[in-house]
Amino acid sequence: MARITASVYTSHVPAIGAALDAGKTHEPYWQRVFQGYDFSKQWLKEHTPDVIFLVFNDHATAFSLDMIPTFAIGTAEEFKVADEGWGPRPVPKVIGHPQLASHIAQSVIQQDFDLTIVNKMDVDHGLTVPLSLMTGQPKAWPCPVIPFAVNVVQYPIPSGRRCLNLGKAIRKAVESYDDDLNVQIWGTGGMSHQLQGPRAGLINSEFDQAFLDRMIADPEGLAAMPHIDYVREAGSEGIELVMWLIARGAMGDLAGGPAPKVVHRFYTVPASNTAVGHLIMEESGDFAAPAYGAARQQVAPSSTD
Ligand code: DHB
Numbered sequence: 300m301a302r303i304t305a306s307v308y309t310s311h312v313p314a315i316g317a318a319l320d321a322g323k324t325h326e327p328y329w330q331r332v333f334q335g336y337d338f339s340k341q342w343l344k345e346h347t348p349d350v351i352f353l354v355f356n357d358h359a360t361a362f363s364l365d366m367i368p369t370f371a372i373g374t375a376e377e378f379k380v381a382d383e384g385w386g387p388r389p390v391p392k393v394i395g396h397p398q399l400a401s402h403i404a405q406s407v408i409q410q411d412f413d414l415t416i417v418n419k420m421d422v423d424h425g426l427t428v429p430l431s432l433m434t435g436q437p438k439a440w441p442c443p444v445i446p447f448a449v450n451v452v453q454y455p456i457p458s459g460r461r462c463l464n465l466g467k468a469i470r471k472a473v474e475s476y477d478d479d480l481n482v483q484i485w486g487t488g489g490m491s492h493q494l495q496g497p498r499a500g501l502i503n504s505e506f507d508q509a510f511l512d513r514m515i516a517d518p519e520g521l522a523a524m525p526h527i528d529y530v531r532e533a534g535s536e537g538i539e540l541v542m543w544l545i546a547r548g549a550m551g552d553l554a555g556g557p558a559p560k561v562v563h564r565f566y567t568v569p570a571s572n573t574a575v576g577h578l579i580m581e582e583s584g585d586f587a588a589p590a591y592g593a594a595r596q597q598v599a600p601s602s603t604d
């Protein structure tokens with residue numbers, strides 16, 4: 300049986316990707332941001348899953364006003380890095396996991412969440428920047444990734460409650476997959492930021508820190524927060540935070556298990572126009588399932604073979 304073993308939450312600021320690609324990580328401005336992920340890179344090396352289910356939003360790159368799926372699951376063998384206007388980022392292509400993705404689509408749709416099946420999609424900074432923050436500059440991403448795109452760009456967008464419930468359905472889907480896979484779920488986007496209009500540049504640290512607190516201790520209450528509160532308090536693009544609730548909903552405490560262990564929390568202001576927030580939660584108790592990672596590492600061929 301496959302298991303969700305941990306969840307990761309992080310902002311996806313495009314300028315972070317550009318700073319990394321241009322070798323600016325040691326400049327004081329960027330060093331402050333990247334040092335918050337030093338722990339995370341080491342943690343991911345020690346807890347490399349078999350698959351990452353990565354919840355992100357497309358920024359009118361793969362989709363446009365021509366077609367606006369609310370929830371779209373990437374079922375392809377691989378996904379190209381998108382050209383967002385300056386050429387594709389010099390990062391590895393994304394290898395998918397069509398078998399698990401198709402299984403999750405089947406299960407989640409049977410649980411009454413209507414997903415769009417995407418067999419071809421270029422992935423933008425919403426997906427590649429979180430991978431870069433968590434891995435640095437690898438030749439290949441550490442494992443297959445299932446991209447899961449959420450519409451947070453064009454209203455109507457899904458509610459926090461729907462996102463949390465979708466996370467619960469994804470957990471059930473993963474647990475009904477026969478193979479022993481160690482799966483992490485990542486929720487990305489946010490934190491407070493507004494890129495347009497008279498309030499452009501808005502950042503609200505008090506809101507962001509309270510959001511991080513509630514992600515940990517009160518996800519059900521947080522799921523009741525209406526869109527207008529995100530927009531008023533966290534800015535028009537702060538609404539990206541609603542995606543974090545999908546990853547949070549997949550953690551075992553919401554299915555009757557013990558509270559997850561928060562192993563890392565980081566917050567800094569600003570990066571570009573955005574507040575950067577980051578959490579890592581591991582499943583605890585019976586849900587921790589470290590054996591899956593160990594099994595995977597034992598069967599992986601050694602590089603010296
Ligand atoms: C910025 C943040 C985003 O989330 C995004 O999608 C684009 C730009 C920014 O802070 O510049």
Ligand code: FE
Pocket residue numbers: 311358425488489536539
């Ligand atoms: Fe964004």
